[in-house]
Amino acid sequence: MWKVSLAGWPLAHDLTAEAPPGFRPHWASPTVDSASPPSYEPAQEQSAEIILSFDIEEHDRIEAAAGLDIDPALKAHYRERLDTSTRWLLDELDRHEIKATFFVVGQIARHNPALVRAIHRAGHEVASHSWAHRRVHNLTPAEFREDVRLSKDALEQVTGKPVLGYRAPTFSIVRETAWALDILAEEGMAYDSSIYPVRHDRYGVPGAPRAPFLACGHRHSILELPLATLRVLGFNIPTGGGGYFRLFPLFMMEKTIRQAGRSSQPAVVVLYFHPWEFDPEQRRLPLRWRSRIRTYMGIKRTRGRLATLLSRHRFVRALEIAKRLDHQHATLPSWNVAGAT
Numbered sequence: 001m002w003k004v005s006l007a008g009w010p011l012a013h014d015l016t017a018e019a020p021p022g023f024r025p026h027w028a029s030p031t032v033d034s035a036s037p038p039s040y041e042p043a044q045e046q047s048a049e050i051i052l053s054f055d056i057e058e059h060d061r062i063e064a065a066a067g068l069d070i071d072p073a074l075k076a077h078y079r080e081r082l083d084t085s086t087r088w089l090l091d092e093l094d095r096h097e098i099k100a101t102f103f104v105v106g107q108i109a110r111h112n113p114a115l116v117r118a119i120h121r122a123g124h125e126v127a128s129h130s131w132a133h134r135r136v137h138n139l140t141p142a143e144f145r146e147d148v149r150l151s152k153d154a155l156e157q158v159t160g161k162p163v164l165g166y167r168a169p170t171f172s173i174v175r176e177t178a179w180a181l182d183i184l185a186e187e188g189m190a191y192d193s194s195i196y197p198v199r200h201d202r203y204g205v206p207g208a209p210r211a212p213f214l215a216c217g218h219r220h221s222i223l224e225l226p227l228a229t230l231r232v233l234g235f236n237i238p239t240g241g242g243g244y245f246r247l248f249p250l251f252m253m254e255k256t257i258r259q260a261g262r263s264s265q266p267a268v269v270v271l272y273f274h275p276w277e278f279d280p281e282q283r284r285l286p287l288r289w290r291s292r293i294r295t296y297m298g299i300k301r302t303r304g305r306l307a308t309l310l311s312r313h314r315f316v317r318a319l320e321i322a323k324r325l326d327h328q329h330a331t332l333p334s335w336n337v338a339g340a341t
């Protein structure tokens with residue numbers, strides 16, 4: 001079991017193609033030796049492939065707003081703004097002829113199926129960003145499995161196509177929640193993109209590989225596409241997107257892309273953004289000053305920055321990389337997330 005390859009699936013040309021019946025990526029195999037050292041090949045000069053991704057959630061679902069009592073009118077406002085800002089993104093991507101991966105909260109497939117359909121019809125990959133944007137820490141394994149199923153089913157019902165990628169809310173797959181990797185593999189996900197190899201108070205797996213690797217849970221492994229970091233003086237700086245895109249100068253992201261091209265194997269970087277980050281007209285959440293600065297600083301310049309980024313680079317969908325790496329799985333390093341220190 002677990003040995004069906006992605007090979008033969010005409011994904012490079014048509015990302016919307018059906019997965020073969022009984023599809024299981026062959027890296028979703030039982031964990032063999034999760035302690036085996038990474039088999040990096042010698043670095044060579046090349047340009048990195050850049051996965052462009054968006055996490056599709058309403059603004060009031062952000063971690064900084066957890067515990068806030070948000071009135072229904074404001075919630076409705078953010079639902080509306082999510083629609084507007086996501087459609088703005090779709091137009092921007094179309095203008096630059098770029099296809100991306102959209103990790104969508106499953107509940108959105110229920111209350112705004114037209115938006116999910118629009119993402120899919122524009123040729124982007126629709127992947128899962130959980131059912132209700134609850135952090136994995138707050139779920140039992142059984143609840144997490146149900147959450148993944150609900151979101152996968154809801155999104156698939158709208159697009160009619162398999163959902164094969166997952167990103168946890170607030171990058172909440174960490175050492176303590178490594179069991180979630182087993183469940184993702186068992187539920188038919190081809191890859192995960194939840195691990196941020198940084199030290200942070202809310203998320204992060206500091207020692208994890210910075211390039212794609214096989215992430216081992218307790219029973220299975222799954223292809224991991226970690227969020228981009230910049231290595232400086234022995235530290236991993238989070239430069240993959242979100243707040244860092246708004247707060248750091250753009251050259252940090254550019255440097256990250258160049259560094260990955262020079263020294264990552266495979267040379268792949270994952271960037272991530274949220275629609276609300278491109279929407280300076282939305283109403284502000286009643287956050288405390290520190291969260292307020294983190295959340296809204298730089299929000300007026302993000303549209304221009306994104307346009308610059310999109311005009312300078314070529315981008316790919318996560319599933320395209322997953323398919324290609326399926327042929328190279330033997331050379332990918334395995335890394336035991338459950339045993340991380």
Ligand SMILES: [Zn+2]
Nearest residue numbers: 055057169170
């Ligand atoms: Zn999110």
